Amino acid sequence: MTPDYPVTLDVRGRRVLVVGAGPVAERRVRMLRASGACVDVVAPRATDGLRALADAGEICWKRREFEPGDLTGPTRAWLVHTATGRADIDDLVAREAQAEAIWCVQAGDSSRSAAWMPAVGVGRGDADGLQVAVTGGGDPRRSVALRDAILVAMETGDLPVTRIRGTEATRAERTGRVALVGGGPGADDLITVRGRRLLAHADVVVTDRLGATGLLDRLPQRTRIIDVGKTPGHHPVPQWEINEILVREAKEGQFVVRLKGGDPFVLGRGGEEMLHCAAHGIPVEVVPGVTSAVAVPAAAGIPVTQRGVTASFVVASAHDGPEHVLAAARSAAPDATLVLLMGITRLAETAAGLIAGGRARHTPVAIVESGWTDRQRVTTTTLDRAADDARAAGARNPAVIVIGDVVTVRHELQALGALAP
Numbered sequence: 001m002t003p004d005y006p007v008t009l010d011v012r013g014r015r016v017l018v019v020g021a022g023p024v025a026e027r028r029v030r031m032l033r034a035s036g037a038c039v040d041v042v043a044p045r046a047t048d049g050l051r052a053l054a055d056a057g058e059i060c061w062k063r064r065e066f067e068p069g070d071l072t073g074p075t076r077a078w079l080v081h082t083a084t085g086r087a088d089i090d091d092l093v094a095r096e097a098q099a100e101a102i103w104c105v106q107a108g109d110s111s112r113s114a115a116w117m118p119a120v121g122v123g124r125g126d127a128d129g130l131q132v133a134v135t136g137g138g139d140p141r142r143s144v145a146l147r148d149a150i151l152v153a154m155e156t157g158d159l160p161v162t163r164i165r166g167t168e169a170t171r172a173e174r175t176g177r178v179a180l181v182g183g184g185p186g187a188d189d190l191i192t193v194r195g196r197r198l199l200a201h202a203d204v205v206v207t208d209r210l211g212a213t214g215l216l217d218r219l220p221q222r223t224r225i226i227d228v229g230k231t232p233g234h235h236p237v238p239q240w241e242i243n244e245i246l247v248r249e250a251k252e253g254q255f256v257v258r259l260k261g262g263d264p265f266v267l268g269r270g271g272e273e274m275l276h277c278a279a280h281g282i283p284v285e286v287v288p289g290v291t292s293a294v295a296v297p298a299a300a301g302i303p304v305t306q307r308g309v310t311a312s313f314v315v316a317s318a319h320d321g322p323e324h325v326l327a328a329a330r331s332a333a334p335d336a337t338l339v340l341l342m343g344i345t346r347l348a349e350t351a352a353g354l355i356a357g358g359r360a361r362h363t364p365v366a367i368v369e370s371g372w373t374d375r376q377r378v379t380t381t382t383l384d385r386a387a388d389d390a391r392a393a394g395a396r397n398p399a400v401i402v403i404g405d406v407v408t409v410r411h412e413l414q415a416l417g418a419l420a421p
C-alpha cells in the first residue's frame with residue numbers, strides 16, 4: 001500500500017469553510033478554532049454547540065444549504081471541510097474545491113478526497129505541547145483507539161514525553177527534589193498512575209528491589225539507578241546512608257524518585273526519609289502505594305475484612321520480635337484479622353504467643369510469599385501448625401502472614417473454581 005504523505009497546516013488567521021453543522025462538523029470546528037482559524041459554517045441546521053459558538057461571535061454561520069460560490073466569496077476559503085452527512089452535497093463541495101484548487105477534507109469518505117484528518121489528540125501535563133495524529137488503515141475507529149492508547153501511555157509515563165532539549169543545560173541551576181513513590185506489591189501495573197509518571201521523569205531512582213522493580217528495565221537510558229537493597233552476599237545500605245543519598249542527589253539538582261515496595265508509609269521507613277529531606281530543605285512529596293498488607297492477602301483471595309467475619313484488621317511487623325505483634329493483637333478485637341509483615345523468621349514464637357494470649361489453635365492461617373509475582377506461593381495452615389508447615393514448605397521472605405477466619409474465603413473461592421488451586 002502506498003503510504004500517505006502527512007503534513008500539518010498552520011491555519012491561524014486563515015479562512016476555513018465548514019459545510020455541515022452536525023456533531024462531526026462541530027468537532028472539526030472546535031479544533032479549527034483552537035488552532036486559530038477563522039471559521040465559516042454553511043448549513044441549514046446546527047447543533048446546539050455550534051449555535052452557541054455562532055451566538056458568541058466565535059464563528060460565522062450561514063443558515064442555508066451550500067451554494068456554489070461559497071468557497072470563493074465573499075473571501076476565498078483557504079481550506080474546506082465538508083461533513084453534511086449527504087454524499088451528493090459532499091461530492092459537490094469537493095468538486096468545486098477541486099476546480100478552485102482548494103484543499104477539501106471530506107469527512108464521510110476519505111477515499112474521495114485528497115486531504116483527510118488523522119485521529120488527533122493533544123498531550124496534557126508533562127506531555128504539554130505534544131500532539132498525536134494517527135492515520136491509515138482505512139479504519140477510523142482503529143486509529144481513534146490507537147490514539148487514545150497513546151494519550152493514556154503519555155499521561156502515565158509509559159511513553160517518554162519528558163523534555164530533552166534544554167534540560168541538560170539547566171540542570172545545574174535546577175533545584176532538586178525527592179518523591180517517595182509507593183511501587184505497590186510487585187506487579188508492574190499495581191503502581192499508581194502518578195507514581196509511574198514520576199518514575200518516568202526521574203533523573204535518579206533509588207530502589208531496594210521490592211515492589212514494581214520490573215519497571216526499572218523500562219526507564220529511559222539516562223535514568224541512574226541506585227540499588228540500596230539487599231543483594232546476595234551484600235549487606236543493605238543502612239538507612240542513614242539512604243537518607244544522605246537522597247539529600248545529596250537532590251542538592252545536585254536531580255529529581256530523585258525513592259521507589260519503595262507497597263506504600264512508603266507502611267513499615268517502609270518513608271516517614272524517616274521524608275523528615276530527613278525536609279530537615280535539609282529539600283522539597284519532598286509522597287505518592288501512596290498499594291500496600292502489601294492488604295494487596296498480598298488479596299492476591300490469595302483473602303479479604304482482610306469480610307461482613308459477618310470481622311470488621312477490622314491489624315497490621316504488625318514481626319521484624320523486631322513477636323512482642324509488637326502480641327501487643328497489637330491484645331489491643332485489637334478478638335476476631336480482628338492479623339496481618340504480619342516480615343513475620344517468617346519469628347513465626348514459631350509469634351504463633352505460640354498468640355495462642356497463649358487466647359487465639360484459638362485452629363485459627364486459619366495463610367502464608368503468601370512473593371504476592372503478585374510469578375513466584376507467588378500460598379501455604380494455608382492453622383495457628384498451631386503454622387511454624388512447622390512454614391518450615392516444611394521452605395517459606396521465605398517476602399511473605400505476608402494472614403491469621404483469622406477470613407482465610408476461609410480463599411477456600412470458598414477455590415471451591416467455586418474462581419482461584420487457581
Ligand code: SAH
Pocket residue numbers: 185186210211260261262263264265266267268290291292293296340341342343368369370371372373397398399400
Ligand atoms: N511498605 C511495604 C512494606 C515494607 S516491609 C508495603 O506497604 O507493602 C517488607 C515486608 O512487606 C516484607 O518482608 C513482606 O512481609 C511484605 N511484602 C512486601 N511485598 C510483598 C510481596 N509482594 N509478597 C509478600 N510480602 C510482601
